[in-house]
Amino acid sequence: MDDVVAPVALEAVRRRGPERLPGEPRAVGYLFVAPAFLIYAAFTLVPLLHAVNLSFFEWDGLTPGTFVGLRNYAAFFTDPLIRSSYGHTLVLIVFFSFLPITIGLLLAASLSRIRIRGLTFFRTILFVPVIITNVVVAVTWAWIYAPDGPLNAFLRAIGLGHVARAWLGDFTWALPSVGLVGTWGEFGFCMILFIAGIMKIPASLYEAARVDGAGPVREFLAVTLPGLRHELTVALVLTVIDALSTFDLVYVMTSGGPGTATSVPAFQVYSRAFLTNQVGSAAAIGITLMLIVFAVTFGITRLMERGEG
Amino acid sequence: MTGISRRQVVANYAILIAFSAIAIYPIAGVILASLYPRGTNPSGFSLPPSWNFGNLATAWTEGQFGMYVRSSVIVATVVVIVSTVLSILGGYALGTMRFRGATTVFYLFLLGMIIPFEAIVVPLYYDLRALRMIDTYWALILPEISGSVAFGVFWMRAFFLSAPRSLIEAARIDGASSWHILWRVLVPLGRPAILTLVVLTFAGSWNEFFLPLVMTTDPKYITVPQGLSLFSGRYTTDTPLLAAGAVIVMLPVLVVYVFTQREFIRGMLSGALKG
Numbered sequence: 409m410d411d412v413v414a415p416v417a418l419e420a421v422r423r424r425g426p427e428r429l430p431g432e433p434r435a436v437g438y439l440f441v442a443p444a445f446l447i448y449a450a451f452t453l454v455p456l457l458h459a460v461n462l463s464f465f466e467w468d469g470l471t472p473g474t475f476v477g478l479r480n481y482a483a484f485f486t487d488p489l490i491r492s493s494y495g496h497t498l499v500l501i502v503f504f505s506f507l508p509i510t511i512g513l514l515l516a517a518s519l520s521r522i523r524i525r526g527l528t529f530f531r532t533i534l535f536v537p538v539i540i541t542n543v544v545v546a547v548t549w550a551w552i553y554a555p556d557g558p559l560n561a562f563l564r565a566i567g568l569g570h571v572a573r574a575w576l577g578d579f580t581w582a583l584p585s586v587g588l589v590g591t592w593g594e595f596g597f598c599m600i601l602f603i604a605g606i607m608k609i610p611a612s613l614y615e616a617a618r619v620d621g622a623g624p625v626r627e628f629l630a631v632t633l634p635g636l637r638h639e640l641t642v643a644l645v646l647t648v649i650d651a652l653s654t655f656d657l658v659y660v661m662t663s664g665g666p667g668t669a670t671s672v673p674a675f676q677v678y679s680r681a682f683l684t685n686q687v688g689s690a691a692a693i694g695i696t697l698m699l700i701v702f703a704v705t706f707g708i709t710r711l712m713e714r715g716e717g
Numbered sequence: 718m719t720g721i722s723r724r725q726v727v728a729n730y731a732i733l734i735a736f737s738a739i740a741i742y743p744i745a746g747v748i749l750a751s752l753y754p755r756g757t758n759p760s761g762f763s764l765p766p767s768w769n770f771g772n773l774a775t776a777w778t779e780g781q782f783g784m785y786v787r788s789s790v791i792v793a794t795v796v797v798i799v800s801t802v803l804s805i806l807g808g809y810a811l812g813t814m815r816f817r818g819a820t821t822v823f824y825l826f827l828l829g830m831i832i833p834f835e836a837i838v839v840p841l842y843y844d845l846r847a848l849r850m851i852d853t854y855w856a857l858i859l860p861e862i863s864g865s866v867a868f869g870v871f872w873m874r875a876f877f878l879s880a881p882r883s884l885i886e887a888a889r890i891d892g893a894s895s896w897h898i899l900w901r902v903l904v905p906l907g908r909p910a911i912l913t914l915v916v917l918t919f920a921g922s923w924n925e926f927f928l929p930l931v932m933t934t935d936p937k938y939i940t941v942p943q944g945l946s947l948f949s950g951r952y953t954t955d956t957p958l959l960a961a962g963a964v965i966v967m968l969p970v971l972v973v974y975v976f977t978q979r980e981f982i983r984g985m986l987s988g989a990l991k992g
Contacts, residue, residue, distance in 0.1 A: 436814065437810040441811060453845055515732060537740050537743075540744060547945060548963075551959070552761070618898075655926070660946050674833075683769065
């Protein structure tokens, strides 16, 4: 509808005398940005404020709520289930962030020393895990991890049959198993991000390093790593955010189980708000999670860009 | 490129091939599994004894995927069109015009790119319920547009900032309105950037899981990912059929990806870098 109204409205604004700054109309800008901003405000910013408000109440979703101040936030320290959910997130960060970045970095660095034929082809393949629907990924890996699935079949075939188990039903192994799916999902993205970054590093820097007799390790530390500072920041921020807000994988693969062994904050938001009627607590966990995401984003960016120059 | 032995080159390719295999194995494995006879247990390492393409048809009817695909297509189409147009308009304003509050608006959009959905899902449900929108397409479409314009505006703004100023000046001197300059001069120029945005928005909408999970209970409005989640609960023991369901769900995105992988990858990389 905005499409129909806008041209007319815009024409009216435009006719109101000569513009003050050639090439820089002013008031028209509001009309152009308004549709996007209004829908964004109505369905993101307003619910966000509403969430902050909800988080101060104890509410079952039906009867009038009770104001409880910061008690829902204090639960972050006292409720063992919330604490263990955030604890699980720390484990997931290792799998979603540190492992893929390390793998991606090592691969990209080793590839940087040669000219690769068919890079587009490899890039297309390596990027596939990034684009596949999470639910498909979850269903696929649940099959791989199944008691009679390919992983156990493989272990039995190479004589490690005693290691085989129901991976997702195991209290110790369920969380790392979910984490490893994250590693699979992120490493290609990190690697391609780093390869693109390395291509932007001037070849003269590498030549200079080689003239100075630098081996692969020195070259990596002196040229590649500093040159990838920006890409590393981006990869860290994005993968840590992914780890913090994991939901689809956990919901489909384990529903937080066995017991609460794979429960994560996002899953607590879902189950408290929509299964066990603790709406205020769910809102508080959501807001806490957002504040952590903000802190992590700004923290990593500050830390990584500080030493620049 | 001196000082690099043939052995190093071979080793590099070996590493590259090994990791490509890891990346593609689960997907290839599930596609192969979907072609096994129903009720068998695919090993995951061999070709099916016979090629049972019929599983796809069976999964399609038994899993009601026709209905889910219909919902997903309706939602994704509306979201992609509306959100792309709004992003172009918003990005145009923030990229080429100066007005009071523009910076604030820009930062608010930036914030939207990192607000996790978990933070707003709870009140969103109660707000939409109050508006009587639960179990309608609106409950999916409106929040998805809201979620995608943040990145969209940001992305299009970057394009408009990079568009040659002289072109805009010239068109203005010819007496073109800002509306005309946008659609006749800049949008044709920005086709690659817009295509990237369309592809990313489509993938985001097609893959969305948490939102539909919360907003829809009526099977009529359930989208494909949740459909697969329900299907997997019913057919845990029939791997080939379950795999066929997974193939149905991943196929559209995979096809779009194969044909637009350049835009896809460029979009995800540069979108990430500019963020």
